[in-house]
Amino acid sequence: MAHYEKPDYWSLKARKEGYPARSVYKLKEMDERFGLFKPISGTRAACTKVLDLGAAPGSWSLYTLRRTGGFLVAADLAPLSRQYDQGLFGGPNVSFIQGDITSEETKAAILSQGPFTLVFSDAAPATTGNSSVDTLRSFALAEAALEYAEAALVPGGNFVVKVFQGGDTAGLLKRIREGFKTGKSFKPTACRSESFETYYLGLGYGTGSAG
Numbered sequence: 001m002a003h004y005e006k007p008d009y010w011s012l013k014a015r016k017e018g019y020p021a022r023s024v025y026k027l028k029e030m031d032e033r034f035g036l037f038k039p040i041s042g043t044r045a046a047c048t049k050v051l052d053l054g055a056a057p058g059s060w061s062l063y064t065l066r067r068t069g070g071f072l073v074a075a076d077l078a079p080l081s082r083q084y085d086q087g088l089f090g091g092p093n094v095s096f097i098q099g100d101i102t103s104e105e106t107k108a109a110i111l112s113q114g115p116f117t118l119v120f121s122d123a124a125p126a127t128t129g130n131s132s133v134d135t136l137r138s139f140a141l142a143e144a145a146l147e148y149a150e151a152a153l154v155p156g157g158n159f160v161v162k163v164f165q166g167g168d169t170a171g172l173l174k175r176i177r178e179g180f181k182t183g184k185s186f187k188p189t190a191c192r193s194e195s196f197e198t199y200y201l202g203l204g205y206g207t208g209s210a211g
């Protein structure tokens, strides 16, 4: 029998507010708390260019477009859902790349559209049930996301990445702290309490302890 999960508070709220996934409230909370989309001094607000890695079904992308009106590059193995987008994903300021963000081909396609003022990744592998395989895969996605940020963020730009317990997460946070003015770990309220996920943030690229 198919497993049916009853929609929770956040999923119902997302549907009502026109987002395909509850994850939008994680980004919203981090934005309200850390000012992720704040214009970077020395650049114009109109220059906002966001890279959304692991973007499908598209809540973080929709939030970005509604919030900034800037340019968005989104990438995922799966297509974005058009159920709530009101035509936004077909607009001239959106570029969607369907592919594996760890592949060289996708990397080249994404980086050719940089630089970015904000890079975030909510990418998560399909779970296999084998926790060491799942941990390795999710850590590889988080590392890949940091490599995009290091390759394509403008000075002062921000970075957010989903991480799961396991892998060298301490090493990842250390690298973020070296590259950004501030590096921190944050678990949004909308994360399921039983979930091992958390988010690492890098704020102010190029002004960290190594910069």
Ligand SMILES: C[S@@+](CC[C@H](N)C(=O)[O-])C[C@H]1O[C@@H](n2cnc3c(N)ncnc32)[C@H](O)[C@@H]1O
Residues within 6 Å of the ligand: 020, 021, 023, 024, 053, 054, 055, 056, 057, 058, 059, 060, 061, 075, 076, 077, 078, 099, 100, 101, 102, 122, 123, 124, 125, 126, 141
């Ligand atoms: C939790 S969902 C992202 C939800 C999204 N932030 C939203 O708000 O709608 C994780 C996504 O990561 C994507 N993903 C996993 N591995 C990937 C890979 N190697 N390359 C690209 N996308 C990947 C999955 O296809 C899935 O759509």
